[in-house]
Amino acid sequence: MVEFLPILIVGSIIGAFSIVFILAYIALSKSKEQKEYERNMSDSELVSRLFSYAKPYWKSFLLVFVIMVFSILYDIISPLIMGDIAKILMTDFSLQDLYRRVGVYASMLAVSMICTYCQSIILQRTGQKILSKLRMDIFTHIESLSHDQLNNIPVGKLVTRVTNDTNAISMMFTNVLVTLVKNSMVIVGVFGAMLMLNYALTLMILCFVPFVVLFTVIFRKFSRRVHRNVNDARTDINTYLSENLSGMKITQIFNREEQKMADFLDRSRKLEKAKKQQIYVFGIFRPMVYMLNISTVLCLFYFGAKGYINRTEWLGQIIDGSIVVSFYMYISKFYNPIQTLAEQFDVIQKSFASAEKIFTIMDMKPEVVDEPDAIELDNIRGEIEFKDVWFAYKEGEWVLKGVSFHVEPKQTVAFVGSTGSGKTTILGLMCRNYDIQKGQILIDGIDIKKIKISCLRKHFGQMLQDVFLFSGDIRSNILLRSEGISDEEVMKACQYVNADSFINKLDAGLDEVVRERGNNFSAGQRQLLSFARTIIHQPSVMILDEATANIDTETELLIQDSLEKMKNIGTMLIVAHRLSTIQHADNIILLSRGKIVEQGNHQELLALKGKYYNLYTLQFSKMQLEGK
16 A cells, blocks of 8 residues: 555646536536626537638648648657667667667658648638638628617727727637647547557556646636636726717816726726636646646656566556657557646637627627618618608617608608707618608608618718718728729719819828818818718719708808709708708708607798797897897
């Protein structure tokens, strides 16, 4: 019994660690958390969906597999060659025999290195193709989401999904996947070679395998959790930065830099804490595998030395020096892949955690979609009709209540009313930014749900109060990447809406750089560029939502002149608080709390002496007091 005391001590230590890990695993399994936009997908589901992206490149992966076989043969055969070298060194040998064996070993090593290089190149190229396809898919899917869905997901979170999370998945295809297969095959091959060389020592090594499996299963559970926490913390920081960098001017105006910095530090500490948990989990697992490696080597030396010194057989097998050398290398070849698998497993868990986030976004079904029998329309006359339309952003909180009106082609119709009365909502519903709950919206007598969304929006030109300009130049912001439109046509559109009045004064003209959100242009200039952008695409229906708000008087005169010209293009729908800008509209619809209370032209509404009359009188009196 005493002679087996070292083995019993090693077994007791491994058993104690196993009990602790099992208890921790049980405790973690009882604690289940599920956060917004996150669901726990099974590994099989994630693997199936990720492999669908790799399937088109199966030939590349097959080539990598063939190349990989040569490096695997090196891992399996090299210990046998080293054992053979050790055996001849213990006897009389010639240098030619030694050189021959060393030459074979060196040749196999060189082939293995070349194969590894070729494998890496092929995988990197293939992985980048898969990454591009995945990014395109998620970006395209985000584009298909409704305005309501996009409003409910922070921009920083979407940015993280398209950038950080796809990069994490890329690692799996460029490195982890093939390494995982290779190491698995190496383990199987090494085990087979050990079994043929000496089954007694192989059985001894097998005693440690259940603990390797146990530690790996437990590590998987903890690793998945900490990777989710890291992803959540990183997403939180990206979301915070996206919002606060955009609103930095407001932060400076109200002198809230210190408060914002404190909020940022708080989120940074959460990410730091999550990262530490990740390091802690991985820092425990790898030493555990290394402990099993060392324990196996100690047992090898113990039984090998015992059998060699006593000249005895163990389980009917003779152990000599060459077998000990070969098994020592085989144990290294056996556990090194396991340790590498631990690292790769860590990356896999990170990839799976990122894949969960991505697929959760991609599984969000767009709320506004084409009907199966939706049609394409080459032309739209611009006739619009609302029939008893009811709409609510949140269930039960009606924004529009039984709204009905009719707009003739090429008419100019204005919507007025207090904030929250439903004016902007009506304009958004025409383009199917949202779908109504009750009623019907018709374009040229056709229900808009029967028209393809892309076709419908192609015939609408929207000019909003808050004009969004993209980084680039003036030309690209007007064209929005449209092809086949010359600079002469662009300038003609600019002249039509009076945008040429400031473009011609710029040094670079249409090539003038537009900084982020167009902050190097005034509000009026951005609005004129928005008009030019709309005109160049020749819409049948134009929508202006407070397009003349917050601009100077001189620019307003230019915009008013532009509006008069644009009336001849097609149907025009205007939302305005300043009633002086809509006096010449063919029809004015006054809304209050989601209902139409008055409608008619300017003179007809004044004659009614109702709400429109009171509102106009109030604004007119205010303008007189201000001396306008």
